[in-house]
Amino acid sequence: MKVRTLHSWPATADEAEAVQDRLRPLLDLTGSGPAEVGTVAGLDVSYEEGTDRLAAAVVVLDAATLRPVEESVVIGTAAFPYVPGLFAFRELPTLVEALERLTTVPDLLVCDGHGLAHPRRFGLACHLGVLTGLPSLGVGKTRLVGSYDPPGEPRGSMSDLVDAGEVVGRVLRTQDGVRPVFVSAGHRIDLDTACRHVLALAPDYRLPETTRRADRLSRQALAGPLPA
DNA sequence: GCGACAG
DNA sequence: ATCTTGTCGC
Numbered sequence: 001m002k003v004r005t006l007h008s009w010p011a012t013a014d015e016a017e018a019v020q021d022r023l024r025p026l027l028d029l030t031g032s033g034p035a036e037v038g039t040v041a042g043l044d045v046s047y048e049e050g051t052d053r054l055a056a057a058v059v060v061l062d063a064a065t066l067r068p069v070e071e072s073v074v075i076g077t078a079a080f081p082y083v084p085g086l087f088a089f090r091e092l093p094t095l096v097e098a099l100e101r102l103t104t105v106p107d108l109l110v111c112d113g114h115g116l117a118h119p120r121r122f123g124l125a126c127h128l129g130v131l132t133g134l135p136s137l138g139v140g141k142t143r144l145v146g147s148y149d150p151p152g153e154p155r156g157s158m159s160d161l162v163d164a165g166e167v168v169g170r171v172l173r174t175q176d177g178v179r180p181v182f183v184s185a186g187h188r189i190d191l192d193t194a195c196r197h198v199l200a201l202a203p204d205y206r207l208p209e210t211t212r213r214a215d216r217l218s219r220q221a222l223a224g225p226l227p228a
Numbered sequence: 229g230c231g232a233c234a235g
Numbered sequence: 236a237t238c239t240t241g242t243c244g245c
Contacts, residue, residue, distance in 0.1 A: 045235075047236045054236085082236080084233040090236095091235080113234045123234070144234045182234085235236050 001105045003096045003131050009079070009089075016086045020122040026130045027122075029185065033193030034107050034135045037063045040201065041106035042210020043098075043128070045091045046218035052078040056094035057218035059210060060104045066201070066209050073221040074098040084144065087113060088124035092131075099132060108189070108197065109136035110210040114144050115186035115194075117161055117169035129187020136186030137194040138169075139208060143182055151180050156199060170195050174202040181206065 006023065010016035041060045048054065054077065060070040076094030080086060115125030115138035125138030146163035148171045155176050161169035161184070169184030172195055183198050185191050201208035207215075 045236080047235080049237050078236095082235070084235090087234050118234080138234085140234050142234065145232095 001099060001102050001132070003100050004133070006131060009093075013083055013086060016080065016083075016089050017120065020086075020120050020127070023127065023130050024120065024122045027126055028188045029116075029190075031188065031190070033189035033197075037107040037197065039063060039069060039104055039106045040108045040110055040197070040210055041099075041102075041104075042110045042208065042212075042214040043095055044112045044211050044214035044218050045095065046215070046222050047078070048222055053222070054078055054091070054094060055218040055221040056091060056098045057214045057221060058095070058098045058102060059213040059217055060102065060106050061201075061210055061213065063107070063200075066203075068213060070102060070104045071217055072098045072101045073217055074101065075221060085119045088127045091124070092127065095128065096131065099128075106134065109134050109186065110198070110201065110208055111136060111138045111186060112140075112211050112214070114138040114140045114169065114182065115184040117144060117146055117163070117182060117184035119145055121168065123184070123186075125184065125186030133187075135188040137189055137197065138182075138184045138186050139198055139211060140182035140184070141179075141207070153177055158195060167191070172198060174199060174206050174208075175204075178206045
């Protein structure tokens with residue numbers, strides 16, 4: 001599939017923040033979300049210790065059966081230092097390349113990291129949504145911003161994630177008794193629809209099958225034969 | 229000034 | 236993200 005560029009690569013943290021502020025208005029936060037989701041793509045990145053070598057993986061699943069229909073992995077390098085709030089710039093170039101090698105155009109992107117639950121309301125999920133034009137959502141394993149009350153213990157329990165007085169995401173328990181995940185909208189989807197999809201994608205484990213599969217793929221790619 | 233801080 | 240032993244719980 002094709003992915004737009006929309007901006008030059010930032011050289012400094014200030015420039016990176018400026019990019020986020022400039023792309024932020026391009027977000028489509030109206031409407032409830034994709035009408036029909038046939039395929040869902042999961043994205044994840046694994047890093048090699050000590051170096052800036054990484055592997056970005058995209059796995060497309062059939063939304064109904066959760067069976068993989070296409071995979072894509074690309075070895076690359078971290079394109080930015082890790083700075084909370086600017087995390088997306090590390091993985092974006094390699095993730096985009098992996099997406100571009102995809103034959104299937106997925107109906108939804110499930111990203112590892114936050115969407116609107118971000119200090120400037122433009123996390124990785126928002127960024128990828130705008131660049132691809134596809135509906136996207138973020139699933140974070142830990143909090144970046146916001147406060148919340150602990151959700152109930154049963155699977156499906158949730159509570160609002162609130163930052164600066166606004167609901168930026170939801171804390172969702174995907175399995176009985178496990179640590180909850182942080183779900184936020186990225187692009188062209190609302191929070192309720194996002195949570196509904198994440199729950200459906202996580203029938204057996206804490207993390208959605210999309211990210212679990214992408215995680216496995218990216219790790220095996222890193223371990224695999226290094227290019228001569 | 230002292231914490232907090234996606235992956 | 237990644238490095239790591241034992242340990243608690245079902």
